[in-house]
Amino acid sequence: MNITRRTLILGALFTGVILPIFAWLMSYAFSQTVQQNFDDRLRVWLNVIAAELEVDATGNLIPLESLGDRRFERIYSGWYWQLATDTEILYVSRSLWDQRLFQSLDGTRGNLILRDGVGPQEQQLRVAERDIILPNFSEPVHIMVAGDASEIAEQVRAFQQLLWAGIGIIALLLVVLSTLQLRWSLAPLRKMRKDLQRLKAGQQRRLQRTFPSELQGVAEALNDVLARDESLVQKSQETAANLAHSLKTPLAVMRAGLPDLPEATAQEWRDQLQRVENTIQYHLSYAAHLGAAKFSGRIAVNDELAPLVTMFTKLAEAEGKQLEYKGAPLQWAMAKNDLQQVFGNLVENALKFAHQRIVIGLVVEQNALVVEDDGPGIAEHDYANVLARGGRADEQKDGQGLGLTMVADIATHYGARLELGRSALGGLKVSFRLVE
Amino acid sequence: MKILLVEDDKALSARIQKLLENEGFRVDSAEKGSDADFLLSTESYDAMVLDLGLPDGSGVEWLQRWRRNQIEVVTLILTARDSWGDKAAGFNAGADDYVTKPFEPAELVFRLKALIRRAKGHAHPEIQIGELQLNTHTQQVYLAGLAIKLTAQELRLLSYLMHAAPAVVSRIELSEHVYDRDQEPDSNVIDVQISRLRKKLGGSYIVTERGHGYRVCEPEPASGKRVTDEE
Numbered sequence: 001m002n003i004t005r006r007t008l009i010l011g012a013l014f015t016g017v018i019l020p021i022f023a024w025l026m027s028y029a030f031s032q033t034v035q036q037n038f039d040d041r042l043r044v045w046l047n048v049i050a051a052e053l054e055v056d057a058t059g060n061l062i063p064l065e066s067l068g069d070r071r072f073e074r075i076y077s078g079w080y081w082q083l084a085t086d087t088e089i090l091y092v093s094r095s096l097w098d099q100r101l102f103q104s105l106d107g108t109r110g111n112l113i114l115r116d117g118v119g120p121q122e123q124q125l126r127v128a129e130r131d132i133i134l135p136n137f138s139e140p141v142h143i144m145v146a147g148d149a150s151e152i153a154e155q156v157r158a159f160q161q162l163l164w165a166g167i168g169i170i171a172l173l174l175v176v177l178s179t180l181q182l183r184w185s186l187a188p189l190r191k192m193r194k195d196l197q198r199l200k201a202g203q204q205r206r207l208q209r210t211f212p213s214e215l216q217g218v219a220e221a222l223n224d225v226l227a228r229d230e231s232l233v234q235k236s237q238e239t240a241a242n243l244a245h246s247l248k249t250p251l252a253v254m255r256a257g258l259p260d261l262p263e264a265t266a267q268e269w270r271d272q273l274q275r276v277e278n279t280i281q282y283h284l285s286y287a288a289h290l291g292a293a294k295f296s297g298r299i300a301v302n303d304e305l306a307p308l309v310t311m312f313t314k315l316a317e318a319e320g321k322q323l324e325y326k327g328a329p330l331q332w333a334m335a336k337n338d339l340q341q342v343f344g345n346l347v348e349n350a351l352k353f354a355h356q357r358i359v360i361g362l363v364v365e366q367n368a369l370v371v372e373d374d375g376p377g378i379a380e381h382d383y384a385n386v387l388a389r390g391g392r393a394d395e396q397k398d399g400q401g402l403g404l405t406m407v408a409d410i411a412t413h414y415g416a417r418l419e420l421g422r423s424a425l426g427g428l429k430v431s432f433r434l435v436e
Numbered sequence: 437m438k439i440l441l442v443e444d445d446k447a448l449s450a451r452i453q454k455l456l457e458n459e460g461f462r463v464d465s466a467e468k469g470s471d472a473d474f475l476l477s478t479e480s481y482d483a484m485v486l487d488l489g490l491p492d493g494s495g496v497e498w499l500q501r502w503r504r505n506q507i508e509v510v511t512l513i514l515t516a517r518d519s520w521g522d523k524a525a526g527f528n529a530g531a532d533d534y535v536t537k538p539f540e541p542a543e544l545v546f547r548l549k550a551l552i553r554r555a556k557g558h559a560h561p562e563i564q565i566g567e568l569q570l571n572t573h574t575q576q577v578y579l580a581g582l583a584i585k586l587t588a589q590e591l592r593l594l595s596y597l598m599h600a601a602p603a604v605v606s607r608i609e610l611s612e613h614v615y616d617r618d619q620e621p622d623s624n625v626i627d628v629q630i631s632r633l634r635k636k637l638g639g640s641y642i643v644t645e646r647g648h649g650y651r652v653c654e655p656e657p658a659s660g661k662r663v664t665d666e667e
Contacts, residue, residue: 245489248516249445251538256451259458259541270540277538307524314527318554337519344520 003189004182011178015171023167030163031156035126038152039114042128045145046112049081053143055136063091071095076120078148085139096120101144104129109140117146124149188212192219201333201436203298205230240287244280251277278402285406288337301330301362301369305343309360312347321354323347328362332434338410345403346371346430353377357425368433372423383420407432437482437552437596438613441465442472442498443514444491452485455541456548460575460592462616467491469498476502481509482599482613483552485544488515488526496522496529503530510555512548514539549573556599563598566654568641570598579637589614590633593626597642597652606649 045067054062061083066072071079072093082101083090089100099120104113109131117127126149131140188211195207206226207219255273258266309325316323332339343360346369350358353375361370378386387408404420407430411418416434423429439461443449446467453463464479466472469490476484488495499511513526513534523534533551535544549572553561563570567580575591577584586594592614597605607626630650634642640655 245516248537249448252516253445253447253451255538256448256455256541259455273538307528308520311524311527315533318533318550320559337521340520340524344523 004186007182008175008178012175015174019167019171023163026163027156027160030159031152034152034155034159038126038147038149039128042114042126042145042147043112045081045147046128046130046143049083049143049145050132053083053132053134053141055134059136059138061090061134061137061141067093076123078119078123078125078146078150080119080125080144080146082144082146084142084144086142087139090141101125101127101146103142103144116149119146119148124153126152188215199226203333205297237287240284244284247276247280251280281402282406282409285341286409288341298331298333299336299339301332301339302327304336304339308340308343308347312351312358316351316358319351321351321356321358323351323358324360326359326361328364330362330364330367332367333436334414334434338414342407342410342432343369343371345407346432349403350375350428350430353427355427359423359425366431366433367436368431370429370431372425372429373427374423374425375427377422377426377428378420380422387418387420404430437592437599438462438464438480439548440472440475440479440481440484440509442467442469442484442490442495443487444468444489445487452544455545456485459545459549460588460595461548462592462613469493469495472498473502476507476509480609480612483548483555484509484511485548486511486513486531488513488522496525499526499529499531510551512544512551514544546573553599558599563601565598565601565641565652568598568637568652570595584636586633586636590629590636593629594633594637594652597650601652604645604648604651609649 048067049064052064052067056062064081064083067081069079071077072081072095074095075097076099077095079093080096080101081093082096082103083092084103092100097120101119102117104115112128112130114126114128117125119125125146127144127146129142129144131142133140191209192207192211192215195204195209198204199207206223209219210216211219251273254269258270258273261269305327309327313323313325347358347360350360350371350373354373355375357374359372362368363370386404408418410416411432414434416432419431419433421429421431437460439456441449441452441456441463443452443465444467449465449467453465456463464475464481466475469492472484472486475481486495486499490498495513495515499513502509511531513523513531514537515522515526515534516537523536526534532555533547535547550561553563553572558572561572563572569578570576571578572595575595577586577591577594593610596610596614610626630642630644634640641652643651643653645651
């Protein structure tokens, strides 16, 4: 899973958990506050009623006049008051009509009680009640004020609607902002990936951009590793080449001494020397293009082949053969030495086996180098043997085989396709196609 | 034929020298580019075998210098390097062919002979003059299809003259290119060997151009200007 997806999923999880918890807490706090305010209003009404109560000279409670709020007048409005003693109900608000409120039996003496209750028509009420003692009145007066609790629920519901709409918008904004933030934050990583792809394609040899400080160290370390790797491969190749070259002169001396030996012994030595030479040549070639694909820049195929074309044209002319070369502006991510080895081996073979003509072409549409000759060619059933990578190079006789095996090996390293076929000229047609 | 062999490895140089001498070449050897430079400025050679890795500079650089100085001797590069770029560099410096070390002795000889033959203007391995034929590969001489038996020295002499044909070859050139340095002959020895060759070949294939030297050509009816020793 990529970093963008991980971060977005994690962000969505946080948003999905944290925002609802926040919303629930907000909602709870708001409902608490609304209820508190409602209770305060009831308490005020209760105090107003208590202040309004008077006892006349005969010791009777004077009935309350209007409290100034029409809700206490409108029948079953949800807002009620009730005055009572322990034994009888004295007065009630007009809004209660023929109904009465159920009063708490205990705990109201000297204490204000706030509770939920049920009113006429199953109304959900919030009730405040307490007892007060009036001078000149024989019993404590129980005052009750009730308000319609659906007001609280209504306010909470309205708040919650607003809250969840807000939460939804915030969540959406968070997702959008997170995505934008991610895109912006990860842009250097994307650039680095692009650089690495160009590196892989051979279009550059190092990470060349300036990255943010967090990545600059990584880029520099990567460049160091690339440089070290490149130098290591180069040194290994030089060592292999030096070893091979130092062996070649003694081998040449031994070869040159063969005519002095009896023919049977000379032949045996010749065969063994050939094995040693082929092994050296094969492994030297193998070492030469080791890691080359990774470090190659892009080269102009035509330009790099030009000196070889001149050489082979001269050689072909000397042998009375005709070499035709048709170039094209191909750019390949390949080491120069490997390209020249592919071309040299293929054309050398073609020159060796051609009767008269060798035709070489760079084909843009196929991104290929094609070498054809009018020689005897190779039987189709031998194609696989010839191309068998690393196939007992030491057992191959000098000739068509080893050169093609080395080309096949280079093709494998570069992911190129090497195809053998019969040429219209009559001989072998070899096509080396770089797949990019 | 006189060959300059430039190879710094003594053992290989000795082997190649022996190989080429066995094939009838006269070989001068040099271990360094500077030695070869001196020899090229004082002697003339039919071909040069040049190693690319010399102790005093690369063979390519030396060859470039010689070509700049109009030394056009045909050159076969001997290289331990497999890189095609190196071979091509050798060619661009003026080489005519290459052999990669380690090489098959027969291949070196074959290529060298072909190089010399072509440089002398003969496209085919058989040089034919009238009924006289020299197979440059087998070093066998035929007259009207019959093999002629020649001594090694006679063969070298005839081979050189046939390669050079129809040009005239001076006695000095013959003594330099056909005879070993330690047995350089006086003109009398050359005359004697030419005379023997004429007897073996019959006809008047070898013509003396008085005051100039010898040349091989198809026998023609006697002309007033041309003189043979038998006349």
